[in-house]
Amino acid sequence: MERIVQEMPEDFRRCVEFHGHVCPGLAIGYRASKAGLEELHQRRASDEELVAIVENDACGVDAVQVLTGCTFGKGNLIHKDYGKQVFIFIDRESGRGVRVALRAGVIDPPKGETQHPMNREEKTRKILSLPQNELFSVREVSIPVPPKATIEPSVACDRCGEPTMRSKLEEVEGERLCRECLKSEGLGS
Ligand SMILES: [Zn+2]
Numbered sequence: 001m002e003r004i005v006q007e008m009p010e011d012f013r014r015c016v017e018f019h020g021h022v023c024p025g026l027a028i029g030y031r032a033s034k035a036g037l038e039e040l041h042q043r044r045a046s047d048e049e050l051v052a053i054v055e056n057d058a059c060g061v062d063a064v065q066v067l068t069g070c071t072f073g074k075g076n077l078i079h080k081d082y083g084k085q086v087f088i089f090i091d092r093e094s095g096r097g098v099r100v101a102l103r104a105g106v107i108d109p110p111k112g113e114t115q116h117p118m119n120r121e122e123k124t125r126k127i128l129s130l131p132q133n134e135l136f137s138v139r140e141v142s143i144p145v146p147p148k149a150t151i152e153p154s155v156a157c158d159r160c161g162e163p164t165m166r167s168k169l170e171e172v173e174g175e176r177l178c179r180e181c182l183k184s185e186g187l188g189s
């Protein structure tokens with residue numbers, strides 16, 4: 001696997017450094033980010049802020065963070081727990097962007113088909129070398145982007161006393177409790 005790293009472009013090596021290892025998932029996120037950024041650059045002003053919506057929280061998301069600069073801390077990386085290799089890149093201002101989805105059967109053979117199973121290195125190489133349109137289906141999307149998180153004052157939870165964003169506290173029998181305390185009471189979700 002380490003051989004792959006030496007052969008690969010500098011930006012893929014940066015993803016590997018951040019993620020900690022080479023794997024097929026990282027390669028998918030790398031290719032998806034490159035595809036998305038390329039599509040967007042053809043028609044967006046470079047100073048517009050990017051938002052990434054990722055439909056999984058696996059290895060590939062690390063490549064998205066490195067290549068797009070979208071992170072949880074900045075509020076421009078949004079996770080949807082759908083378990084799909086789908087990556088959406090949008091301009092915050094306009095809500096217009098591209099949806100990049102891994103095609104079925106690219107990595108694992110379609111159901112019922114017998115094919116010699118690829119090992120992780122073979123999968124990674126395949127993902128890094130396939131033409132983009134064989135790897136992904138890419139289409140334009142227009143999605144309303146959630147507003148940036150606003151800064152709000154913290155209030156101490158009545159149970160644990162820890163400062164908590166006011167809007168995240170819930171009132172139960174006259175007490176304002178954080179979600180962590182609600183959960184340990186068996187009340188929260
Ligand atoms: Zn990985």
Ligand SMILES: [Zn+2]
Nearest residue numbers: 157160178181
């Ligand atoms: Zn609490």
